[in-house]
Amino acid sequence: MADKINKVVLAYSGGLDTSVILKWLQETYHCEVVTFTADLGQGEELEPARKKAEMLGIKEIFVEDLKEEFVRDYVFPMFRSNALYEGTYLLGTSIARPLIAKRQIEIARQVGADAVSHGATGKGNDQVRFELGYYALQPDIKIIAPWREWDLTSRTTLIEYAEKNQIPVPKDKRGEPPFSQDANLLHVSSEGKALEDPWVEADWDHVLSRVVPCWKAPDTPLEITIDFAAGDPVAINGETLSPAAMLSKLNELGGANGIGAIDIVENRFVGMKSRGIYETPGGTVLFHARRAMESLTLDRGAMHQKDELMPRYAEIVYNGFWFSPEREMLQAAIDAASYNVTGTVRMKLYKGNVIITGRKSPFSLYSEELVTFEEDNVYDQRDAQGFIKLNALRLRTRKALEDKS
Numbered sequence: 001m002a003d004k005i006n007k008v009v010l011a012y013s014g015g016l017d018t019s020v021i022l023k024w025l026q027e028t029y030h031c032e033v034v035t036f037t038a039d040l041g042q043g044e045e046l047e048p049a050r051k052k053a054e055m056l057g058i059k060e061i062f063v064e065d066l067k068e069e070f071v072r073d074y075v076f077p078m079f080r081s082n083a084l085y086e087g088t089y090l091l092g093t094s095i096a097r098p099l100i101a102k103r104q105i106e107i108a109r110q111v112g113a114d115a116v117s118h119g120a121t122g123k124g125n126d127q128v129r130f131e132l133g134y135y136a137l138q139p140d141i142k143i144i145a146p147w148r149e150w151d152l153t154s155r156t157t158l159i160e161y162a163e164k165n166q167i168p169v170p171k172d173k174r175g176e177p178p179f180s181q182d183a184n185l186l187h188v189s190s191e192g193k194a195l196e197d198p199w200v201e202a203d204w205d206h207v208l209s210r211v212v213p214c215w216k217a218p219d220t221p222l223e224i225t226i227d228f229a230a231g232d233p234v235a236i237n238g239e240t241l242s243p244a245a246m247l248s249k250l251n252e253l254g255g256a257n258g259i260g261a262i263d264i265v266e267n268r269f270v271g272m273k274s275r276g277i278y279e280t281p282g283g284t285v286l287f288h289a290r291r292a293m294e295s296l297t298l299d300r301g302a303m304h305q306k307d308e309l310m311p312r313y314a315e316i317v318y319n320g321f322w323f324s325p326e327r328e329m330l331q332a333a334i335d336a337a338s339y340n341v342t343g344t345v346r347m348k349l350y351k352g353n354v355i356i357t358g359r360k361s362p363f364s365l366y367s368e369e370l371v372t373f374e375e376d377n378v379y380d381q382r383d384a385q386g387f388i389k390l391n392a393l394r395l396r397t398r399k400a401l402e403d404k405s
Contacts, residue, residue, distance in 0.1 A: 005031040007113040014049025034060040041185025043218035083314040092187025101133025115142035122135035129320030136323035157217030187280040198275045208281040214352030221350035231338025250282030255347040260284035288354040
Protein backbone atom coordinates (compact mmCIF):
# COMPACT_ATOMS: atom_id res chain seq x y z
CA MET A 1 0.00 0.00 0.00
CA ALA A 2 1.49 3.34 -1.10
CA ASP A 3 2.12 5.98 1.54
CA LYS A 4 -0.47 8.71 1.74
CA ILE A 5 0.66 11.62 -0.43
CA ASN A 6 -1.40 14.78 -0.84
CA LYS A 7 0.69 16.75 -3.31
CA VAL A 8 3.91 15.93 -5.18
CA VAL A 9 6.28 18.09 -7.23
CA LEU A 10 7.51 16.17 -10.27
CA ALA A 11 10.69 17.05 -12.19
CA TYR A 12 8.99 17.04 -15.58
CA SER A 13 10.62 17.16 -19.02
CA GLY A 14 7.47 16.67 -21.08
CA GLY A 15 8.92 13.52 -22.60
CA LEU A 16 7.40 10.05 -22.67
CA ASP A 17 8.91 8.80 -19.41
CA THR A 18 7.95 11.72 -17.18
CA SER A 19 4.52 12.01 -18.82
CA VAL A 20 3.87 8.38 -17.94
CA ILE A 21 5.22 9.06 -14.44
CA LEU A 22 2.80 11.98 -14.08
CA LYS A 23 -0.21 9.79 -14.83
CA TRP A 24 1.16 6.92 -12.75
CA LEU A 25 1.54 9.20 -9.72
CA GLN A 26 -2.08 10.28 -10.05
CA GLU A 27 -3.30 6.69 -10.33
CA THR A 28 -1.04 5.15 -7.70
CA TYR A 29 -1.02 7.82 -5.01
CA HIS A 30 -4.32 9.57 -5.85
CA CYS A 31 -2.55 12.87 -5.25
CA GLU A 32 -2.29 16.29 -6.85
CA VAL A 33 0.74 16.60 -9.12
CA VAL A 34 2.68 19.84 -9.64
CA THR A 35 5.14 19.87 -12.56
CA PHE A 36 8.49 21.63 -12.61
CA THR A 37 10.44 21.99 -15.86
CA ALA A 38 13.88 23.60 -15.66
CA ASP A 39 15.54 25.31 -18.59
CA LEU A 40 19.24 24.65 -18.07
CA GLY A 41 20.11 25.30 -21.70
CA GLN A 42 19.25 21.88 -23.07
CA GLY A 43 18.40 23.51 -26.38
CA GLU A 44 14.77 22.41 -26.52
CA GLU A 45 11.62 24.48 -26.61
CA LEU A 46 10.00 24.01 -23.21
CA GLU A 47 6.56 25.45 -23.82
CA PRO A 48 5.37 22.08 -25.22
CA ALA A 49 6.07 20.65 -21.76
CA ARG A 50 3.73 23.23 -20.25
CA LYS A 51 1.02 22.47 -22.81
CA LYS A 52 1.38 18.73 -22.29
CA ALA A 53 1.06 19.16 -18.53
CA GLU A 54 -2.07 21.26 -19.05
CA MET A 55 -3.49 18.58 -21.34
CA LEU A 56 -2.88 15.99 -18.60
CA GLY A 57 -4.92 18.07 -16.18
CA ILE A 58 -2.15 19.74 -14.17
CA LYS A 59 -3.18 23.01 -12.52
CA GLU A 60 0.14 24.17 -11.03
CA ILE A 61 2.89 24.22 -13.65
CA PHE A 62 6.36 25.71 -13.24
CA VAL A 63 8.58 26.27 -16.31
CA GLU A 64 11.64 28.29 -15.32
CA ASP A 65 14.72 29.66 -17.05
CA LEU A 66 17.60 28.80 -14.70
CA LYS A 67 20.50 29.14 -17.15
CA GLU A 68 22.19 32.11 -15.52
CA GLU A 69 21.90 30.65 -12.02
CA PHE A 70 23.13 27.30 -13.32
CA VAL A 71 26.32 28.69 -14.82
CA ARG A 72 26.99 31.40 -12.21
CA ASP A 73 26.34 29.39 -9.02
CA TYR A 74 27.14 25.83 -10.07
CA VAL A 75 29.26 25.53 -13.23
CA PHE A 76 31.68 28.38 -12.53
CA PRO A 77 32.34 27.43 -8.87
CA MET A 78 32.98 23.84 -9.97
CA PHE A 79 35.34 24.98 -12.72
CA ARG A 80 37.37 27.02 -10.22
CA SER A 81 38.46 23.61 -8.88
CA ASN A 82 39.46 22.33 -12.37
CA ALA A 83 37.37 19.27 -11.55
CA LEU A 84 37.81 16.19 -13.72
CA TYR A 85 36.19 12.93 -12.66
CA GLU A 86 38.56 10.01 -13.31
CA GLY A 87 40.78 12.36 -15.29
CA THR A 88 38.40 12.85 -18.22
CA TYR A 89 34.82 13.83 -17.33
CA LEU A 90 33.98 17.51 -16.80
CA LEU A 91 30.87 16.57 -14.76
CA GLY A 92 28.30 18.07 -17.12
CA THR A 93 25.33 15.97 -15.99
CA SER A 94 26.43 15.78 -12.35
CA ILE A 95 26.48 19.54 -11.80
CA ALA A 96 22.95 20.07 -13.16
CA ARG A 97 21.19 17.87 -10.61
CA PRO A 98 21.74 19.94 -7.43
CA LEU A 99 20.05 23.01 -8.91
CA ILE A 100 17.03 21.01 -10.08
CA ALA A 101 16.75 19.39 -6.64
CA LYS A 102 17.08 22.75 -4.90
CA ARG A 103 14.37 24.40 -6.99
CA GLN A 104 12.09 21.37 -6.61
CA ILE A 105 12.28 21.63 -2.83
CA GLU A 106 11.64 25.38 -2.98
CA ILE A 107 8.55 24.81 -5.12
CA ALA A 108 7.37 22.02 -2.78
CA ARG A 109 7.50 24.47 0.12
CA GLN A 110 5.80 27.16 -1.95
CA VAL A 111 2.83 25.00 -2.96
CA GLY A 112 2.60 22.97 0.24
CA ALA A 113 3.63 19.64 -1.29
CA ASP A 114 4.69 16.80 0.96
CA ALA A 115 6.62 14.85 -1.69
CA VAL A 116 8.89 15.19 -4.71
CA SER A 117 9.44 12.81 -7.62
CA HIS A 118 11.96 12.30 -10.42
CA GLY A 119 12.36 10.13 -13.50
CA ALA A 120 15.83 8.74 -12.84
CA THR A 121 16.23 4.98 -13.14
CA GLY A 122 17.35 2.62 -10.41
CA LYS A 123 20.63 1.84 -12.20
CA GLY A 124 22.00 5.34 -12.61
CA ASN A 125 23.75 8.05 -10.64
CA ASP A 126 21.00 10.65 -11.03
CA GLN A 127 18.65 9.01 -8.53
CA VAL A 128 21.40 9.42 -5.93
CA ARG A 129 22.16 13.02 -6.88
CA PHE A 130 18.52 14.11 -6.83
CA GLU A 131 17.70 12.40 -3.57
CA LEU A 132 20.81 13.44 -1.69
CA GLY A 133 19.93 16.99 -2.71
CA TYR A 134 16.33 16.63 -1.56
CA TYR A 135 17.30 15.22 1.82
CA ALA A 136 20.08 17.77 2.37
CA LEU A 137 17.62 20.63 1.86
CA GLN A 138 14.52 19.12 3.50
CA PRO A 139 15.29 16.09 5.68
CA ASP A 140 11.66 15.01 6.12
CA ILE A 141 10.65 15.20 2.45
CA LYS A 142 8.94 12.13 0.95
CA ILE A 143 10.52 10.91 -2.27
CA ILE A 144 8.80 8.90 -5.00
CA ALA A 145 11.10 7.15 -7.49
CA PRO A 146 8.74 5.38 -9.92
CA TRP A 147 11.46 3.38 -11.67
CA ARG A 148 12.11 1.64 -8.36
CA GLU A 149 8.43 0.95 -7.72
CA TRP A 150 6.45 0.24 -10.86
CA ASP A 151 6.33 -2.74 -13.21
CA LEU A 152 6.72 -0.72 -16.42
CA THR A 153 10.13 -2.17 -17.17
CA SER A 154 10.45 -1.72 -20.94
CA ARG A 155 9.86 0.80 -23.70
CA THR A 156 6.97 -1.36 -24.95
CA THR A 157 5.15 -1.34 -21.61
CA LEU A 158 5.67 2.42 -21.28
CA ILE A 159 4.12 3.02 -24.69
CA GLU A 160 1.24 0.66 -23.93
CA TYR A 161 0.55 2.51 -20.67
CA ALA A 162 0.75 5.87 -22.49
CA GLU A 163 -1.70 4.78 -25.19
CA LYS A 164 -4.09 3.34 -22.62
CA ASN A 165 -4.15 6.71 -20.83
CA GLN A 166 -4.30 8.94 -23.94
CA ILE A 167 -0.76 10.25 -23.45
CA PRO A 168 0.67 11.34 -26.83
CA VAL A 169 3.60 9.21 -27.95
CA PRO A 170 6.00 10.86 -30.45
CA LYS A 171 6.68 8.79 -33.55
CA ASP A 172 10.40 8.60 -32.75
CA LYS A 173 9.61 6.93 -29.41
CA ARG A 174 7.77 3.96 -30.89
CA GLY A 175 10.91 2.18 -31.96
CA GLU A 176 13.88 1.48 -29.73
CA PRO A 177 16.02 4.64 -29.81
CA PRO A 178 19.69 3.96 -30.68
CA PHE A 179 20.89 5.80 -27.53
CA SER A 180 19.59 8.21 -24.90
CA GLN A 181 20.73 11.80 -24.54
CA ASP A 182 20.76 14.32 -21.71
CA ALA A 183 21.69 17.94 -22.34
CA ASN A 184 22.24 21.23 -20.60
CA LEU A 185 24.26 24.35 -21.30
CA LEU A 186 27.49 22.68 -20.16
CA HIS A 187 27.30 19.41 -22.06
CA VAL A 188 25.44 16.68 -23.94
CA SER A 189 25.76 13.04 -22.85
CA SER A 190 24.84 10.08 -25.06
CA GLU A 191 24.58 6.62 -23.49
CA GLY A 192 22.96 3.21 -23.81
CA LYS A 193 21.70 0.91 -26.54
CA ALA A 194 24.05 1.24 -29.55
CA LEU A 195 26.78 2.67 -27.31
CA GLU A 196 26.80 -0.05 -24.65
CA ASP A 197 29.59 -2.18 -26.17
CA PRO A 198 32.82 -0.28 -25.40
CA TRP A 199 34.63 -1.97 -28.30
CA VAL A 200 32.14 -0.86 -30.96
CA GLU A 201 33.13 2.48 -32.43
CA ALA A 202 30.42 5.12 -32.11
CA ASP A 203 29.06 6.80 -35.22
CA TRP A 204 30.12 10.31 -34.24
CA ASP A 205 28.44 11.86 -37.25
CA HIS A 206 25.14 10.54 -35.90
CA VAL A 207 25.78 10.89 -32.17
CA LEU A 208 27.35 14.34 -31.89
CA SER A 209 24.94 17.26 -31.74
CA ARG A 210 27.06 20.11 -30.35
CA VAL A 211 30.56 19.32 -31.61
CA VAL A 212 31.80 18.90 -35.17
CA PRO A 213 34.00 15.77 -35.40
CA CYS A 214 37.53 17.11 -35.17
CA TRP A 215 38.49 15.59 -38.54
CA LYS A 216 35.76 17.71 -40.14
CA ALA A 217 36.65 20.92 -38.32
CA PRO A 218 38.04 23.96 -40.23
CA ASP A 219 41.60 23.80 -41.51
CA THR A 220 42.35 27.30 -40.19
CA PRO A 221 42.91 27.90 -36.44
CA LEU A 222 40.59 30.33 -34.67
CA GLU A 223 42.37 32.67 -32.25
CA ILE A 224 40.43 34.03 -29.28
CA THR A 225 41.10 35.65 -25.92
CA ILE A 226 39.30 35.03 -22.62
CA ASP A 227 39.45 37.53 -19.75
CA PHE A 228 39.22 36.25 -16.17
CA ALA A 229 38.30 38.03 -12.95
CA ALA A 230 38.81 36.26 -9.61
CA GLY A 231 38.79 32.85 -11.27
CA ASP A 232 35.75 33.23 -13.54
CA PRO A 233 35.63 34.10 -17.25
CA VAL A 234 34.08 37.51 -17.92
CA ALA A 235 34.83 38.38 -21.56
CA ILE A 236 35.62 36.80 -24.93
CA ASN A 237 37.72 38.87 -27.35
CA GLY A 238 37.16 41.85 -25.07
CA GLU A 239 33.35 41.55 -25.07
CA THR A 240 31.87 41.25 -21.58
CA LEU A 241 29.25 38.50 -21.34
CA SER A 242 26.94 37.12 -18.65
CA PRO A 243 27.81 33.64 -17.34
CA ALA A 244 25.21 31.84 -19.51
CA ALA A 245 26.07 33.91 -22.58
CA MET A 246 29.76 33.24 -21.95
CA LEU A 247 29.28 29.46 -21.88
CA SER A 248 26.97 29.58 -24.91
CA LYS A 249 29.58 31.49 -26.91
CA LEU A 250 32.36 29.12 -25.88
CA ASN A 251 30.13 26.19 -26.89
CA GLU A 252 29.68 27.74 -30.31
CA LEU A 253 33.39 28.46 -30.83
CA GLY A 254 34.63 25.19 -29.36
CA GLY A 255 32.02 23.01 -31.03
CA ALA A 256 32.71 24.47 -34.47
CA ASN A 257 36.37 23.55 -34.07
CA GLY A 258 35.89 19.96 -32.96
CA ILE A 259 36.70 20.56 -29.29
CA GLY A 260 35.23 18.70 -26.32
CA ALA A 261 33.92 15.36 -27.63
CA ILE A 262 35.12 12.31 -25.70
CA ASP A 263 34.34 8.58 -25.62
CA ILE A 264 34.79 7.29 -22.06
CA VAL A 265 34.05 4.42 -19.71
CA GLU A 266 33.38 5.67 -16.19
CA ASN A 267 32.70 4.13 -12.79
CA ARG A 268 29.20 4.97 -11.61
CA PHE A 269 28.64 5.64 -7.91
CA VAL A 270 26.14 2.75 -7.79
CA GLY A 271 28.91 0.29 -8.68
CA MET A 272 28.80 -0.45 -12.41
CA LYS A 273 30.82 0.86 -15.33
CA SER A 274 29.14 2.75 -18.16
CA ARG A 275 30.27 3.92 -21.57
CA GLY A 276 29.23 7.28 -22.98
CA ILE A 277 29.95 9.95 -25.57
CA TYR A 278 30.16 13.36 -23.90
CA GLU A 279 30.26 16.75 -25.60
CA THR A 280 31.56 19.66 -23.53
CA PRO A 281 32.98 22.17 -26.04
CA GLY A 282 32.77 25.39 -24.03
CA GLY A 283 33.77 23.68 -20.82
CA THR A 284 36.85 22.16 -22.44
CA VAL A 285 38.00 25.54 -23.76
CA LEU A 286 37.36 27.08 -20.35
CA PHE A 287 39.21 24.30 -18.53
CA HIS A 288 42.41 24.83 -20.53
CA ALA A 289 42.16 28.61 -20.37
CA ARG A 290 41.75 28.57 -16.58
CA ARG A 291 44.73 26.28 -16.14
CA ALA A 292 46.81 28.68 -18.22
CA MET A 293 45.65 31.63 -16.10
CA GLU A 294 46.42 29.76 -12.90
CA SER A 295 49.91 28.82 -14.13
CA LEU A 296 50.77 32.52 -14.14
CA THR A 297 49.00 33.70 -10.99
CA LEU A 298 49.00 30.87 -8.42
CA ASP A 299 51.87 30.20 -6.06
CA ARG A 300 53.42 26.77 -6.54
CA GLY A 301 52.25 25.48 -3.17
CA ALA A 302 48.70 26.73 -3.67
CA MET A 303 48.56 25.33 -7.21
CA HIS A 304 49.81 21.91 -6.16
CA GLN A 305 47.46 21.84 -3.17
CA LYS A 306 44.53 22.58 -5.50
CA ASP A 307 45.62 19.74 -7.76
CA GLU A 308 45.64 17.38 -4.78
CA LEU A 309 42.16 18.48 -3.71
CA MET A 310 40.66 18.25 -7.20
CA PRO A 311 40.05 14.47 -7.44
CA ARG A 312 38.23 14.51 -4.10
CA TYR A 313 36.17 17.54 -5.12
CA ALA A 314 35.28 15.91 -8.46
CA GLU A 315 34.21 12.71 -6.70
CA ILE A 316 32.02 14.68 -4.28
CA VAL A 317 30.22 16.40 -7.16
CA TYR A 318 29.93 13.20 -9.21
CA ASN A 319 28.45 11.27 -6.29
CA GLY A 320 25.82 13.92 -5.57
CA PHE A 321 27.17 15.56 -2.42
CA TRP A 322 27.00 19.18 -3.67
CA PHE A 323 25.14 20.28 -0.52
CA SER A 324 27.59 18.55 1.82
CA PRO A 325 29.86 20.23 4.37
CA GLU A 326 32.95 18.70 2.76
CA ARG A 327 32.15 20.28 -0.62
CA GLU A 328 31.49 23.64 1.04
CA MET A 329 34.78 23.38 2.94
CA LEU A 330 36.75 22.58 -0.21
CA GLN A 331 34.90 25.29 -2.12
CA ALA A 332 35.97 27.93 0.41
CA ALA A 333 39.62 26.97 -0.06
CA ILE A 334 39.28 26.86 -3.85
CA ASP A 335 37.56 30.24 -3.98
CA ALA A 336 40.25 31.79 -1.79
CA ALA A 337 42.91 30.49 -4.17
CA SER A 338 41.02 31.94 -7.13
CA TYR A 339 41.10 35.56 -5.99
CA ASN A 340 44.18 36.50 -8.06
CA VAL A 341 43.27 34.31 -11.06
CA THR A 342 42.67 37.46 -13.06
CA GLY A 343 43.96 38.44 -16.48
CA THR A 344 43.81 37.42 -20.14
CA VAL A 345 44.57 34.15 -21.92
CA ARG A 346 45.08 33.94 -25.68
CA MET A 347 44.60 30.64 -27.50
CA LYS A 348 44.04 28.98 -30.84
CA LEU A 349 41.17 26.53 -31.35
CA TYR A 350 42.09 23.97 -33.98
CA LYS A 351 40.73 20.53 -34.85
CA GLY A 352 39.93 19.42 -31.32
CA ASN A 353 42.87 21.21 -29.69
CA VAL A 354 43.07 24.20 -27.39
CA ILE A 355 46.53 25.69 -27.98
CA ILE A 356 47.57 28.34 -25.46
CA THR A 357 49.59 31.11 -27.14
CA GLY A 358 49.77 33.77 -24.42
CA ARG A 359 48.73 34.82 -20.96
CA LYS A 360 49.07 38.04 -18.92
CA SER A 361 47.87 39.21 -15.52
CA PRO A 362 48.26 42.14 -13.12
CA PHE A 363 48.87 39.46 -10.47
CA SER A 364 51.47 37.54 -12.44
CA LEU A 365 54.10 35.74 -10.37
CA TYR A 366 56.23 35.18 -13.45
CA SER A 367 59.55 37.09 -13.35
CA GLU A 368 61.59 37.50 -16.50
CA GLU A 369 64.48 38.71 -14.34
CA LEU A 370 64.55 35.37 -12.55
CA VAL A 371 64.17 33.03 -15.52
CA THR A 372 66.42 34.81 -18.02
CA PHE A 373 69.41 32.93 -19.42
CA GLU A 374 71.21 36.26 -19.62
CA GLU A 375 73.24 37.74 -16.77
CA ASP A 376 71.13 38.96 -13.84
CA ASN A 377 71.55 40.42 -10.36
CA VAL A 378 68.56 38.64 -8.81
CA TYR A 379 69.51 34.96 -8.61
CA ASP A 380 72.86 33.71 -7.33
CA GLN A 381 73.33 30.38 -9.08
CA ARG A 382 75.85 29.27 -6.42
CA ASP A 383 72.94 29.00 -3.94
CA ALA A 384 71.70 25.98 -5.86
CA GLN A 385 74.64 23.85 -4.63
CA GLY A 386 73.56 23.95 -0.99
CA PHE A 387 69.92 23.51 -1.95
CA ILE A 388 70.73 20.36 -3.90
CA LYS A 389 73.01 18.92 -1.20
CA LEU A 390 70.38 19.40 1.51
CA ASN A 391 67.73 17.69 -0.63
CA ALA A 392 70.16 14.90 -1.47
CA LEU A 393 71.10 14.24 2.17
CA ARG A 394 68.54 11.49 2.79
CA LEU A 395 69.30 9.87 -0.57
CA ARG A 396 73.04 9.83 0.12
CA THR A 397 72.48 8.48 3.65
CA ARG A 398 70.29 5.67 2.34
CA LYS A 399 72.76 4.70 -0.35
CA ALA A 400 75.66 4.76 2.05
CA LEU A 401 73.81 2.40 4.39
CA GLU A 402 73.04 0.02 1.50
CA ASP A 403 76.70 -0.01 0.45
CA LYS A 404 77.78 -1.03 3.96
CA SER A 405 75.45 -4.00 4.15
